[in-house]
Amino acid sequence: MGTTFESVVAVLAKRFDIDPAEVSRESSFDDINLDSLSQIEFGTALNKAFAVDISDDEMAELSVIGEVVDKLDEKLAEKV
Amino acid sequence: MTGFAAAITGIGLVTSAGVGVPANWDRVVAGQGTAAVDPELDGLPVRISCRxxxxxxxxxxxxxxxxxxxxxxxxxxxxxAGLDPSGWEGSRVAVVIGSGAGGTASLEQQHRELLEGGPSTVSPLTLPMGLLNMAAGQVAIEFGATGPCLAPCTACASGATAIGIGRDMLRLGTADIVIAGGAEAPVTPFYSAAFARMRALSRNADPETASRPFDVARDGFVLGEGAGVVVLESEEHARARGADTLARVIGYGASADAHHATAPHPEGRGARLAVQAALADAGLTGRDVGYVNAHGTSTPMNDRVESAVIRDLIGADVPVSSTKGVTGHPLGAAGAIEAAFAALAVRHGVVPPTANLTDPDPVADIDLVFKAARTGRIDVALSNSFGFGGQNTALLLAA
Incomplete structure (x- = not known):
């Protein structure tokens, strides 16, 4: 198992054809061309991939990938 | 108000015969079918498609x-067409791209998500992907075309209707350039099952020859997919920028059967009206037509009615073929794809043969072209397109 960051990047690559090399913790959604609908879809893809429940509202408060990674870590910790 | 010609200065084709005009035209002139067993249709009553x-x-x-x-x-x-979208005045460019089913595969997938995972798993991209006007919308976005943008739906006539409407726009001065055509990707288990339930699809045991318009052994159409797009301009506009005119759209006729949801009118009432309207629009008679690219779906009902209409209005001695023998039936894209083939026929002086037609049904008392292409000058070609809903379109193409 890699890091949560790597897992998030893998979801971006699989769902949105985004080149993993283009993504860092500091990347904003704008930087990787995710519009507002795609941001919501990103949350849905993470929920499916990790069996968590990041809500659309929670997703809307995030703006950079590092925050997404932290949110996912938080949700994964809740599961344990 | 007759005599308006829209210049076709560019053609784009994506069909089961290949991606691009050269691959398509070669295969259509050779009369080689493309139907095959489709693994994605496993477990369905009909598993043949033209992908x-x-x-x-x-x-x-x-x-x-x-x-x-x-x-x-x-x-x-x-x-x-030699057009550079980065440099054009986008507000003078219209997009008219029709479809019959729109993004049905995306809609079907998201409907499964809804049933399996509940509403929160439905993608927010469902409608941007699934709507029937989205091909037109995305073409406008991609090429910065900010003129009128629409997606006509006349079922299996949609692509032809789009070209007719595009020509009307040029005639009215609504646009200088129209990107017109049709697009369809309906080879899904849902669409295949739905057409199979209507008994509209071929169940031929030999898939390669299943799409065989006008043949005694035809037993339905083969689901196809693809897109046909033409660049239309007024002749003056094309001339002014030194563009080559590949062919011209000189007549457009549309009608409704007003008879039945799916069955053609037994005497082809609507089909006749559409062909007559196209001829009147062009100021021509049926005798001026040198080639008919038939709707020719490979269903017994269409072929019988359409051949009678062609015989009566165009003549029993005018070459007729259906390129659906090669492409199968790409539904809402068919009319644009076939208008493109008709344009190429007049441009090259070649009548493509009807693939897989070996034994013409005597009920079709017309000059069917099959086995091999015919060459010779064609001044005017007619392309017929008939859609469910009894919606009919006829286009006339000239060199």
Whole structure:
């Protein structure tokens, strides 16, 4: 198992054809061309991939990938 | 108000015969069918389709397959027309791209998500991918075309209707350039099952020859997919920028059977009206037509009615073929794809043969072209398109 960051990047690559090399913790959604609908879809893809429940509202408060990674870590910790 | 010609300065084609005009025209002139058993239709009553081979999956996450076909065809057509979208006045460029089913594969997938995972799993991209006007919308976005943008739906006549409407726009002065055509990607288990339930699809045990318009052994159509897009301009506009005119759209007729949801009127009332309207629009008679690209779906009902209409209005001695023998039936894209083939026929002086037609049904008392292409000058070609809902379109193409 890699890091949560790597897992998030893998979801971006699989769902949105985004080149993993283009993504860092500091990347904003704008930087990787995710519009507002795609941001919501990103949350849905993470929920499916990790069996968590990041809500659309929670997703809307995030703006950079590092925050997404932290949110996912938080949700994964809740599961344990 | 007759005598208006829209110049076709670019053509783009994506069909089961290949991606691009050269691959398509070669295969259509050779009369080689493309139907095959489709693994994605496993377990269905009909498993035959005509799929676009090796189509790149770029942007598949955000564009339905039908939109990607439209974008590829539009790109090819614009390139051939020598138009550079980065430098044009976009407000004078219209997009008219029809479809019958829109992004049905995307809609079907998201409906499964709804049933299996509940509403929160339905993608927010469902409608941007699934809507029937999205191929037109995405073509406008891609090429910065800010003129009128619409997606006519007349079922299996949609692509032809789009070209007719595009020509009307040029005639009215609504636009200087129209990107017009049709796009469809309906080879899904849902669509295949629905057509199979209507007994509209061929169940031929020999898939390669299943699409055989006008043959005594035809037993239905083969589901196809693809896109056909043409660049239309007024002749003056094309001339002023030194563009080659490949062919011209000189007549457009439309009608409704007003008879039945799916069955053609037994005497082809609507089909006749559409052909007559196109001839009147062009100021021609049936005797001026030198080739008919028939709707020719390979269903007994269509072929019988359409051949009677052609015999009566055009003549029993005018060459007729259906390119659906090669492409199967790409539904809402068919009319644009076939208008493109008719344009290429007049441009090259070649009547493509009807693939898989070996034994013409005597009920079709017309000059069917099969086995091999015929060559010779064609001044005017007629392309017929008939849709469910009894919606009919006829286009006349000239050199």
């Amino acid at each position: 676009v081979p090796d189509f790149a999956a770029d942007n598949a996450w955000k564009f339905d397959r039908y939109t990607r076909f439209a974008l590829a065809a539009a790109q090819e057509a614009l390139r051939q």
